[in-house]
Amino acid sequence: MSTYERIDIAALELDELESALERLGHPRFHARQAFQWIHRRGVTEFAQMTDLSRDLRRRLEAEFEIQTPQVIRRDVSSDGTTKFLLELADGKQIESVFIPDTPAQTFCISTQVGCAMRCAFCLTGRMGIDRNLTAGEIAGQVRVLARELRMLDTRFNIVLMGMGEPLHNYESTMQALRILADDHGLSVNPRRVTLSTVGVLPALERLATEPVMPNLAISLHSTTEEQRDLLVPINRKYGLKELLDACRRFPVKRRERITFEYVMLKGVNDSPDDARRLVRLLHGIRGKVNLLPLNEAANIPFERPSDETVNRFAKIVADHGVTVSVRKSRGRDIRAACGQLITETARTQTPGRRLAMLMQQGV
Numbered sequence: 001m002s003t004y005e006r007i008d009i010a011a012l013e014l015d016e017l018e019s020a021l022e023r024l025g026h027p028r029f030h031a032r033q034a035f036q037w038i039h040r041r042g043v044t045e046f047a048q049m050t051d052l053s054r055d056l057r058r059r060l061e062a063e064f065e066i067q068t069p070q071v072i073r074r075d076v077s078s079d080g081t082t083k084f085l086l087e088l089a090d091g092k093q094i095e096s097v098f099i100p101d102t103p104a105q106t107f108c109i110s111t112q113v114g115c116a117m118r119c120a121f122c123l124t125g126r127m128g129i130d131r132n133l134t135a136g137e138i139a140g141q142v143r144v145l146a147r148e149l150r151m152l153d154t155r156f157n158i159v160l161m162g163m164g165e166p167l168h169n170y171e172s173t174m175q176a177l178r179i180l181a182d183d184h185g186l187s188v189n190p191r192r193v194t195l196s197t198v199g200v201l202p203a204l205e206r207l208a209t210e211p212v213m214p215n216l217a218i219s220l221h222s223t224t225e226e227q228r229d230l231l232v233p234i235n236r237k238y239g240l241k242e243l244l245d246a247c248r249r250f251p252v253k254r255r256e257r258i259t260f261e262y263v264m265l266k267g268v269n270d271s272p273d274d275a276r277r278l279v280r281l282l283h284g285i286r287g288k289v290n291l292l293p294l295n296e297a298a299n300i301p302f303e304r305p306s307d308e309t310v311n312r313f314a315k316i317v318a319d320h321g322v323t324v325s326v327r328k329s330r331g332r333d334i335r336a337a338c339g340q341l342i343t344e345t346a347r348t349q350t351p352g353r354r355l356a357m358l359m360q361q362g363v
């Protein structure tokens with residue numbers, strides 16, 4: 001039997017694995033043991049599951065495989081941020097990032113190979129979409145990074161802000177979060193997970209009904225429909241007004257808030273008027289604002305505003321009673337910063353600068 005005909009055991013939730021083993025004639029508790037070996041202890045071979053009988057290990061080997069993303073390269077930034085280039089079973093590559101002190105330790109992981117959303121300021125968006133990641137590949141990034149960094153027993157945060165739009169790969173993303181949350185695995189409390197979305201509305205409405213849900217971050221980036229249509233093209237389908245109405249309805253728990261991410265682009269969306277419009281838009285939403293001064297990159301046709309402009313914007317927002325933070329950029333020297341994740345093969349593409357010119361002209 002070839003590798004690709006076997007089921008990836010690392011993509012199964014515990015109850016699925018229990019049922020699968022039961023069907024094979026083995027007691028359900030063996031599933032818990034195997035799940036622990038894979039997700040809590042990070043093993044990559046059935047032979048390493050030493051408390052399972054040789055017979056069971058052989059049976060598992062015949063029915064399943066443990067797909068584990070392979071570390072191809074590891075770049076460490078001067079600030080300790082570490083970017084991992086990972087290869088999947090079919091040879092596709094993705095990037096995941098470890099950010100050491102934000103204030104907890106954080107893993108930024110990917111949900112797709114590339115991204116279909118094509119945000120104008122994002123290198124990943126330049127790649128277009130190749131394919132969705134499986135639940136095993138999404139959860140596997142956490143397992144591999146935690147193992148490589150000797151953090152399998154450490155508490156950490158997870159942000160779904162790497163390559164891809166998580167709500168464009170809803171089923172696998174939610175399944176991965178359930179695998180990560182399982183007490184027999186890494187036991188990552190969903191409150192330590194933040195899902196960032198540009199606003200795929202049907203999926204956002206569905207997320208609002210999940211029994212266990214992560215924290216929500218909305219990639220807003222603009223305060224007018226016209227400008228957001230250009231910066232975040234999905235806005236042409238699900239507009240700003242509809243998105244904010246959905247946020248007003250979203251069941252935010254007590255003492256929690258929706259984070260509104262706002263990438264700041266020089267001369268495009270960084271004016272005092274933009275700041276005041278942003279405050280008005282967020283009226284009635286339990287939210288906070290996270291300003292992200294652009295991480296400039298060769299193929300991105302925008303510039304980073306000055307610190308003075310960013311601070312002026314932040315002050316206007318804060319003076320209107322909205323909590324605001326300015327994200328310290330991490331890992332810029334290794335292109336691990338927000339919006340800079342792109343695999344080498346796609347990095348050679350060259351976009352035009354027309355869009356930036358249009359935006360700077362106020363279109």
Ligand code: SF4
Pocket residue numbers: 115116117118119122123124125126162163164165198219339
């Ligand atoms: S910012 Fe996020 S949603 Fe937009 S293109 Fe980049 S990865 Fe996709």
